Every structure is written in C-alpha cells, then in structure tokens.
Amino acid sequence: MIPYAEVIGDPIAHSKSPLIHGFWLDQLGIEGAYRRAHVRAADLHDYFAARRADPLWRGCNVTVPHKQAVLAHCDWIDPNAATIGAVNTIVPENGVLAGYNTDGIGFLEPLRPLLLRPHLFRMARILGAGGAARAIAHALAGEGFEPVILARTAEKARAFLDSLGISGGHAAALEMFAAPTDFAFDDRAGLLDLVVNTTPLGMAGQPPLHLDFSHVPPGSVVYDIVYAPLETPLLAEARARGLRTIDGLEMLIGQAAAAFARFFGAAAPREHDAALRVRLVA
Ligand code: ATR
Numbered sequence: 504m505i506p507y508a509e510v511i512g513d514p515i516a517h518s519k520s521p522l523i524h525g526f527w528l529d530q531l532g533i534e535g536a537y538r539r540a541h542v543r544a545a546d547l548h549d550y551f552a553a554r555r556a557d558p559l560w561r562g563c564n565v566t567v568p569h570k571q572a573v574l575a576h577c578d579w580i581d582p583n584a585a586t587i588g589a590v591n592t593i594v595p596e597n598g599v600l601a602g603y604n605t606d607g608i609g610f611l612e613p614l615r616p617l618l619l620r621p622h623l624f625r626m627a628r629i630l631g632a633g634g635a636a637r638a639i640a641h642a643l644a645g646e647g648f649e650p651v652i653l654a655r656t657a658e659k660a661r662a663f664l665d666s667l668g669i670s671g672g673h674a675a676a677l678e679m680f681a682a683p684t685d686f687a688f689d690d691r692a693g694l695l696d697l698v699v700n701t702t703p704l705g706m707a708g709q710p711p712l713h714l715d716f717s718h719v720p721p722g723s724v725v726y727d728i729v730y731a732p733l734e735t736p737l738l739a740e741a742r743a744r745g746l747r748t749i750d751g752l753e754m755l756i757g758q759a760a761a762a763f764a765r766f767f768g769a770a771a772p773r774e775h776d777a778a779l780r781v782r783l784v785a
Contacts, residue, residue, distance in 0.1 A: 506559050507536040508766040511550065512566035515539045519783060520564050523759045526779050530772045535561070537766075544572060551576045555600065561766040562594035564759075570634060577602035586667065587637045592762040603765065606635060607642030609758025610728070613749045614697075617724065618646055623693035626651065626720075630677060630712070631701035632663040635728060639701055644669050648697065653677045677702075681713035688720045696723040698741075705735040712737055716744060723747075728754050733784055752780055 510520040516539070524537035540563070542550045547569065554560045565573050570589040574580060577590060578599035584590045590602035611618070625648040629640055632654035640650050644667070651673040654660035660674035698719050704712035706729045714737060719725065725741035730751030738748045756779065760771035 504559065505534050505536055506561050506767075507538060508561040508563060508762075509538040509540045510564040510566060511540045511542040512569060513541060513543050515541045515566070518566060519755060520566075520759060522782060523756060523779065524763055524766075526775070526782065527760075527763055527771045528767070530775055531767075531769055533767055533769060535767055542569070544569065547572060547576060551600065555595070560595065562592065562762075564762055565591050565593060574602060576600065583607060583641065587641050588666075589634055589637065591758065592765060594765045603762075604638055605758040605761035606638035606754070607645075608761045609754045609756070610639050611642050611646065612757035612760075613753040614646075614724070614726075617695060620695075622647075622695040625649065625695040625697070627697040627699060628680075628718070629653065629699050629701060630680070630704075630714070632660055633701065636663070636701040637667060639699060639728075640664075640669065641667055643697070644672075648695075649673075651675065653680055678713075680718045681715060683715045683717045686717070691720055691722050694720075694722075696720040698723050698725045700727040700729065700735070700737055703729065705729050705737055707731050716740065719744075719746070724749065727751055730755055730783070752783055755783070756780075 510518050518539055521537050521539050528535050570591055573590050577593060580602045584602050584604035587604050590604055592603040592605050594601050627643045627648040628651045629636055630653045632652055643650060650669060652660040652663050653675055654663060655677055657674050657676050664672045664674060700712060703709045724747045726749040727735045727737050728751045729735050733750050738750060741748045763771045
C-alpha cells in the first residue's frame, strides 16, 4: 500500500519511464512505485474512473497512442498542453485531474544555458511535423525562435504552423534538405541556430535521415530526439563538423523529471544523470 504513479499506453512494454522514475525513487529513498499499465483505447474511461477513486494514485504519464485521447478525460488542461493538443502527464490535484505536457520543458532543458544569453535572432530548423514536433515548436516559439518546419510536404508543414497558431515561420518539404544548397550563410555572430530532428529517421530499424549539411548554418546546435542509437548518424556528422550536439536522452530524462516533481513532490536527483544514462542504454 504505497503511493504510485504509472505510464499508460498500448503497447507499453517498451517504455523507459519505469526505469527512470524507479531510479529516482530509489536514489531519494521515497516510498513509492512507478509502474507500466497496458491500457487500450476502449479502456481509458474505466481506467480513469478506477484511478480517480484510488487515494494512492499519484498520476500517470501517457504515451502512444493516447496522448490526444486523454484530453477528454481531464478536468483541467494546462494551456500549453491545450495548444499542443496532447497531454503526457496527468495528476490528481485537489480532486480534479489536471493534464500537462512536459515534452517541451524536457526538450528545452539542455538548451537552458544557451537560452539565458541574449541573441539578435534565433532560428530553429525542425525536421518533422508529428506530435513531438508540436511540443518542440511550441516551446521554441515561446523562446523567441523563428521556426522552419520541414515535413513530407510544404503544405503539411504550413498546416502544422497554422494549427499551433504560429504566425510567420517557414514551411518546406523535407526532401529539399536532402540535396545540397549553394545558399551562402551570412555572419552568424549573435545568432542562435538550432537544427532538430523530431522524425524517427535515423532510429535503429528506420530509414536513414537525409540531411545535406549545406543547410545547417555555421555554429548550429544539432539536436536529435532519437535515442536509439544514442549517437545517430546526424549527430555523428554534426560532431565531426565541430558542431554542438544534444542527444535524445536529454529530452527523455528532462520530460520525466518535470513529471516526477508533479507525481512525488520532489525534484528529480539530476546529479545522478550519468548513472541513469548508463542504465538507459544498457
Ligand atoms: P510523433 O510521435 O512525434 O508523432 P511520428 O508521427 O512517428 O512521431 O513522426 C514524426 C514526423 O516524422 C512526422 O512529421 C512524420 O511525417 P508524417 O506526419 O508525414 O507521417 C515524419 N516521418 C516519419 N517517417 C518518415 C519518413 N519515412 N520520411 C519522412 N518523414 C517521416
């Protein structure tokens, strides 16, 4: 009879969340548990009805394919989650179910030191226009980035920007970035350029990502949210070119940390990230 949180999805066996939250619970000596729960779409209603009545339940993370569907089961939705149109963290708060999206916070976390500095202009080239890209584009727009969205078609990229209420920004087809460009980047002093892969391309078992680095401005930070493999071909090439890189475990751990604080009322012990990362890639 100990307090617990869990992750719900269908399938759920692959989820790394129990490892991450379990690691932090152990480190902090908190008497609590974090489980996986296999919940099918048809069972969401019964799931939330049961958990609402369970005083030990501290909330849940939500993964594929329920991140949109669970909005209908929340009593209150955080405005950021509402704009993104997806919830990944649900917490009982004062008798109501509150829905949050911690993906954007997790994504921004490794960028924080950079974001503290002033820039004349911030531009983010975002590859992909799926669910993860929604949280990322919304978070980056909030940090003053001009987004360039690359989707399978330019129309899809434009619709993506419109649906997030991002005025401006640029939309183009992903394949445009596969071929070299002779665009001559100007002096990037005072600028912050980010290139983010949000597609599954480059992931083990998925097709490769074709990005010609002539589209990557000098001095860019290259961020891949794929974490298997940890060093994707995109990050390997960026590193070889001397660019700063951020891997997908950063966002995975960051979004979990924001959820953990809500579930268990304690900050995740991030001083142990190195050990946690070793476990996550084992
Ligand atoms: P998420 O979980 O973020 O929603 P996703 O839907 O698997 O992830 O894919 C994210 C993005 O990668 C999407 O923009 C997707 O394009 P579609 O929306 O057109 O499906 C893109 N993507 C996935 N596989 C791709 C491929 N083989 N080529 C190009 N883009 C791809």
